[in-house]
Amino acid sequence: MDKYTQEYTISQLLTEYPFVKDFLEDHLIPYRGKEHLTLDAFFKYLDPNIIEENAINPDLFTKSLVEYIDLMKQYFVSNKPKQTSITIYPGTHKDGRKESFDSIHIKSGEIIAIVGPTGSGKSRLLADIEWAANDDTPTGRTVHINGRALEPHERFSSSNKLVAQLSQNMNFVMDMTVEEFLDLHATSRLVKDKETIIQTIFNKANTLAGEAFTKDTPITELSGGQSRALMIADTAILSTSPIILIDEIENAGIDRKLALDLLVSEDKIVLMSTHDPILALMGDKRIVINNGGIDSIINSSEEERNILGKLEALDKTLMTLRQQLRYGKTIELKEEY
């Protein structure tokens, strides 16, 4: 049937493809002590009671194993282009009118704000990008990645998922420390230099967070700001998805400018749905959505950038006041603002 199950012994498989160990264990295959056999031979002599007890389907298992090895090999191939571009071609508004732009081009390192009232179609635009729409979604838009439409298998592949998402109400639910958590994620991404990467993410997260945390803090005990800081640093550095969707970064306890800078420095495309003037002005462009379609595209002007300076100063004042409150000081506000 296949070389992996007919020619390789189990121990050869394990040496060549170390991830097969987890696969065997996840499928409850009692292979220990039988490593000298090929999988085909192993299943031939396996006690039918064990097959039933562990719900093993040898035929399905061997087929899956072959797929899994091929799939995991893709993870190791690092010929993915680091630069990514998205081109959006127009579809229609809810009322059937054609969207009025020719095309929108976004490339790695750009920050795009998406603005529009609730229910206007922001999520649909983000979904069109995530799915790499090909005139087959309700808007009729076409989205090209690196200048071409994606093949069906690329759309469904979880190894090159296009989009990573950071949303407002995310939490950590796993019961482990910061270090264990980062280790688990790094392991699942098959990164080579785990220790260094874990340390980098940890340091970055601490610069983003208002209050420092340690590596042995349980992730479920992190404050809102610390959690978000860790999620952002982890996504920027460990996630392979070239596009990051952000659904409003909350103000409290995190340096948002640093967070965006970090994402962009990792060559991510950042798309954020926001109504916060500071975040929106940090973007290179704003896509305005109304009535299900893209109404206009605004490039941030020089004037607007000047306002951004003032807004950031205001924001800083607020942050300072927060710090003062946190450490039990009385609040003073200078009148210059």
Next chain:
Amino acid sequence: MDLITVSGPPSSGKTSILLRTIEHFKQRGLHVGVVKFDCLFTDDDVYFAKLDIPVKKGLSGSLCPDHYFVSNIEEVVEWGNNQNLDILITESAGLCNRCSPYIKDIKAVCVIDNLSGINTPKKIGPMLKSADIVVITKGDIVSQAEREVFTMKVQSVNPKAIIMHVNGLSGQGAYELSTLIYDKDKHVATLEGEQLRYPMPSALCSYCLGETRIGKKHQVGNVRKIKLGDS
């Protein structure tokens, strides 16, 4: 009529996902019907009925719901065909994580959620391992990293499945799911003679037959003992 079997652990979001997906089918003018299988209680049929589509529910009561499913699916398909449906969806909760209601050559969708813990993919048997499409829900409330780790765990027990993330509240991903699960050229006239993808667990002991007393002398049939070692 195309037939789609959807299953997944209780409260994983099967019904929410289906409600969102069916809305998209309806917008395309497709005639959809649902049969919901459950054990003791369900009012999900009320939610489906609100979409103004034909819906039936089957409660297995004292029987194993998956055994109940397979004993009734033939009649359910006949009902769907009599209703002139384009798509018939069956929804059932895999209660002991061991059975799976999937049928050879019939599209099988398994719904699981990000909150269920990273070892859950390993605990769920054929229901997850032999599904064609795995839908992962509740992604909006966990971190990106947890989503990625969870997806990897699912992939390692079922590498050939298409894994999709769908949000049952906002409906994000439901449109895409609707394009994946329906095949307009597939016509299921009858299931007579078709086969389950995986056998149901063998169980025929005195307790299956209503025994309530505890103790060796009351246990007959397929009884297996826990290994506790020397005491």
